Amino acid sequence: MRQSGCPLAFGLDTFGDRWSLLVLREMMVRGKKTYGDFLEIDEGIATNVLADRLKHLETEGIISKSRDPDNRRSYLYTLTDKGRDLAPILTEIILWGGKYDKRPQARREAVNKAKKNRKGFEAAIRSPE
Template sequence: MSKEIKKRETGCPIAFGLDTFGDRWSLLVIREIMLRGKRTYSEFLEADEGIATNILIARLKHLEAEGILLKSRDPENRRAFIYALTQKGRDLAPILIEIIIWSGLHDDRPYALRNVLEKINADREGFEAALKAG
């Protein structure tokens, strides 16, 4: 994205959230960090959904500009960067959990992944606390 996404001027909290973190690729980057522990550009590229490099770069920049991600130099490879969720990013944990629960109710495809849903159903409070803690 060469230009920054413009926030809608309506004051609507749903529009604000969607502008900030709500597109498919942004949520999948957040998922990769929060649920799968991925932290580097190359690890994000390995996601099952197959994000294009230009889109990944744009989403990482956007999420960093929005204060959802923090980018820092990899101490083991000074040419690379590590991405981590800020508190603002970790505060998205309940939203991801609700998406997982909703999908579990409505995704009847035989290959739908259910392991995270089972963890949430077993101990939602503990699961959410672990996600928020990073």
């Protein structure tokens, strides 16, 4: 897409759109796994955009798609190692947001966990239950 060879631009091409990191948050922080789960995210993603993003993240090797062994019409999306390695990036954005989000509705639960025990937080979101 962008052929500059910059590692930052490479990252942005892979997950740097309005939605990818929010889908990954659902997987990492909230343990969500299915298309239906992702459709319910608070920020309200459109169904066609969600389908696009999942396809892109799978193509890029960030997530993988498999059949749900308990329900043959459902699929499970899970993180690859490459996807798990995004945990430090998520963590840094969460810490930055925690520092600067002064809105009354700001939710601080994840921020507090990450501040109290950063390595533990990263390990936890790397391997969501």
